[in-house]
Amino acid sequence: MTRPRLEVLAAVHDHPHADTATLLRVVREPLPAVSHQAVYDSLHTLTDAGLVRAIQPAGSATRYEARVGDNHHHVVCRGCGVVADVDCAVGETPCLHPSDAHGFALDEAEVVYWGRCPQCLAATTP
Amino acid sequence: MTRPRLEVLAAVHDHPHADTATLLRVVREPLPAVSHQAVYDSLHTLTDAGLVRAIQPAGSATRYEARVGDNHHHVVCRGCGVVADVDCAVGETPCLHPSDAHGFALDEAEVVYWGRCPQCLAATTP
DNA sequence: CGTCTTGTCTTGACGGATTCAAGACAAGAC
């Protein structure tokens, strides 16, 4: 665990669902000389270690969060792209048994709810 | 409905879950001079018209399919990226009512099952 | 007809996000 990794982990903790560019900016506050590659590497390492989780909604750059292992899902705004957490409505492993898995060995069911956030709703219907 | 659009639509019909590069190659068989931009434009037009659907699994380029309006989901292989259809196990609109939508107006619940396809399973455990 | 308008298509350059590749560096192993 090196300095860049620790700062990246802290940044992800403090800014859930932030994209890489944002995290890079945040990490450079306490650690101005850090390279983008170090941040990318750290994010990959932390992801592989299971300390952070990557989410990649269509139309956004990769986002990261520190809330792992609790099988929660996300709502994404079609307008501004903001992401919020939603707990799984079904239970621990929602829908992890589809009708026909085609012989795949499944390890995750990813659920993304698409819609419009309150702000974007207000902006289009004033 | 112009020639490029028809060929793109046919290509999506014949190659479900193909990415844009593949579709471009397929369309150029009957229509060798078509430009990549025309294919991108056609795919967007067809998507907006609801004739095709775009899916963007993390780690893949955008893929298209002609099976629309039936609320089916996908299994994606972590090894080779292959995509297969799965019918919704829950019903018509699966999980469309999460525990807390944070005031979002939802219109779609997207479900992606992640795992390994039979081929990739066989390759790693010979 | 002849011209105008509109939308699609071609061409080529551009952009953002991520990865690749090479070397510098630092800390622990022996």
Place this chain on the structure above:
DNA sequence: GTCTTGTCTTGAATCCGTCAAGACAAGACG
């Protein structure tokens, strides 16, 4: 004290998709 290994920096490169400008074709309208 030197070797080894892994991480970090730097800068170029790649991939996917978009932008922008002009060419072109077909229908509308006089």
